[in-house]
Amino acid sequence: MRIALISDIHGNYPALMNVVEDAALNNVDKMVFVGDYIFDLPFSNEVVRCLMKLENAHIIKGNKEAHLGTLANENQNNWTSDQLGGIYQTYRELAPDELSFLNELDDECRIEINSNLSIYAAHVPCIFEQQPDKTSCTSSNYHKRMLKRPFTHEQYLVEFNDIVNTNECKALIDQINSNVIVFGHNHLQAFAYCGDKLIINPGSCGQPLDFNSDAAYTILEVATDGLNVIERRVPYDVEAVIKQAKESVLYEKGRIWSELVFLALRCGRDYFGMYFEIAGQIARSKNEEGSFFSNTTWHEAWSVFEETI
Numbered sequence: 001m002r003i004a005l006i007s008d009i010h011g012n013y014p015a016l017m018n019v020v021e022d023a024a025l026n027n028v029d030k031m032v033f034v035g036d037y038i039f040d041l042p043f044s045n046e047v048v049r050c051l052m053k054l055e056n057a058h059i060i061k062g063n064k065e066a067h068l069g070t071l072a073n074e075n076q077n078n079w080t081s082d083q084l085g086g087i088y089q090t091y092r093e094l095a096p097d098e099l100s101f102l103n104e105l106d107d108e109c110r111i112e113i114n115s116n117l118s119i120y121a122a123h124v125p126c127i128f129e130q131q132p133d134k135t136s137c138t139s140s141n142y143h144k145r146m147l148k149r150p151f152t153h154e155q156y157l158v159e160f161n162d163i164v165n166t167n168e169c170k171a172l173i174d175q176i177n178s179n180v181i182v183f184g185h186n187h188l189q190a191f192a193y194c195g196d197k198l199i200i201n202p203g204s205c206g207q208p209l210d211f212n213s214d215a216a217y218t219i220l221e222v223a224t225d226g227l228n229v230i231e232r233r234v235p236y237d238v239e240a241v242i243k244q245a246k247e248s249v250l251y252e253k254g255r256i257w258s259e260l261v262f263l264a265l266r267c268g269r270d271y272f273g274m275y276f277e278i279a280g281q282i283a284r285s286k287n288e289e290g291s292f293f294s295n296t297t298w299h300e301a302w303s304v305f306e307e308t309i
Contacts, residue, residue, distance in 0.1 A: 001113065001222040002027055005202040007034040007123070007184025008062070011090070012206025012265075013043035015215040016050060018236040019205050026219055026232070032111065034184040035062020035123030038102070040207060040261050041241065042248035044090050048098040061105035062123035062184065068102055082295045086254025093250075110178055113222060120178035124185050125201070137163065139187050139209035140273025146211055153189075153210070161192035164199050173197055180220065180227070187270075189216045191229045198227055207261065213238060213268040238265050256302045263309070275305050 004023040009016050023031065031054060038044040051059055071091045079088045094102075108122040125137065145151070163169060173181065173194045180198045188210050189203025203216030210216075214233035221228035242262045245251055251258045263271045279293050279301035288294060293301070 001029050003113075003119070003220045003222070004028040004031045005034065005182050005200060005218045005220060006031060006205050007202050007217075008036045008187055008204035009038075009047050009206040010036055010064070010204070010261075011038055011041035011044040011047060012215075012241065013041075013046040013050070014241050015206045015234075015236050016047055018234045019215050019217050019232075020050070020054075022232060022234045023217070023219070026230075028219060029056065031057040032119060032121055032182060033057060033059040034121050034182055034202070035060055036064040036184065037062070038094070039064050039087055039090050040257075041245055042090075042093075042250040045093060045095065045098060048094070048101060052098070052101055058109055058111050058121065059105055060109050060121055060123060061102065061107060065102045065105060066107070068099060072099075080295075081292060081298075082254070082256065083293055083298050084254075086250050086257050089250045089253040117180070117222060117227075118178040119180040119182060119220075120176050121182045123183060125183040137186055137188075138273075139270035142188055142210065143270040143273065146269075153212075156188075156210075157190055157192065160190040164192045164194045170194055173199070189218065189231055191218065191231070198229070200229065203231075207264055208268045209264060209270040211268045213266060241265065256298065259302075271305075271309070274308070275301060278304050278308075 006019060033051065037047050037051060051057070068091065071087070108120070111119040111121065113119060164173065176197070179196070180200065182200045182202070184201060184204070186201065187204035187208055189201060189208070191198065191200045193199070200218055200220065202218035203210065205215045205217055208214065208216050212233060214235045217232050217234070219230040219232060221230060242265065245258060245262070260271050260275055263269070279297055282297050282300050282304070283293050286297065288297060
């Protein structure tokens with residue numbers, strides 16, 4: 001049996017379609033989706049429609065889908081933030097049945113493959129909550145380290161193995177009653193064993209941030225002699241996606257965020273963290289508080305950011 005593990009599509013329907021096609025070519029029997037299907041690109045409707053039609057698929061929500069409940073309870077007359085313009089537009093474009101589908105997804109799931117094998121899936125990697133050194137677990141820190149001293153994917157896998165085998169992570173992993181633990185969220189593809197439990201992050205299908213712009217997903221092969229992990233990278237036409245996105249209302253409503261997404265799509269790097277550091281510095285200089293910036297600060301940060309790249 002082969003199971004495709006897919007996460008973090010972020011509205012990138014063309015990338016999803018190429019991954020689904022690649023999975024079919026690799027004789028996948030089931031699919032497990034671990035969250036964050038919407039926002040960032042103007043194809044969220046297409047992504048959700050695809051998910052709704054898939055057979056033999058287990059689908060849980062990510063933090064993006066969890067945010068829909070908050071949006072539903074807000075007064076749209078107050079939606080004036082340029083920082084959140086793309087999010088607001090995506091919400092407005094989602095059809096009622098699509099919203100219902102996303103809202104009804106579970107936050108986690110346990111999938112029984114056979115009498116000896118089960119998969120636990122959750123979007124946010126809670127197993128890292130207690131580990132002391134989160135350097136390798138955030139895409140922004142991954143970005144900084146790669147710029148300072150580049151390392152290979154194989155080197156990252158060794159580091160990931162060390163992380164999941166820290167005492168803090170092992171204590172949390174031991175509490176999960178499954179042989180395989182799958183999560184997404186940080187857009188960094190990796191896998192490692194902690195004792196007899198296999199930990200997998202399939203990376204990001206729609207917005208990879210590990211310096212590889214090809215769509216990422218992972219195939220878990222259940223063989224007679226054990227489990228095999230097959231990390232896949234699938235190319236797609238990034239420039240065609242960007243061109244189409246620039247013609248959308250979402251781009252008009254959230255231009256700066258869209259441009260950050262385009263940078264990430266082209267080179268697989270996390271420029272979001274860099275941008276938010278700049279915006280945060282400007283906000284503090286004005287005594288602005290909170291994680292949501294004024295429109296003035298948001299645009300000032302873009303002017304500074306453009307000079308740094």
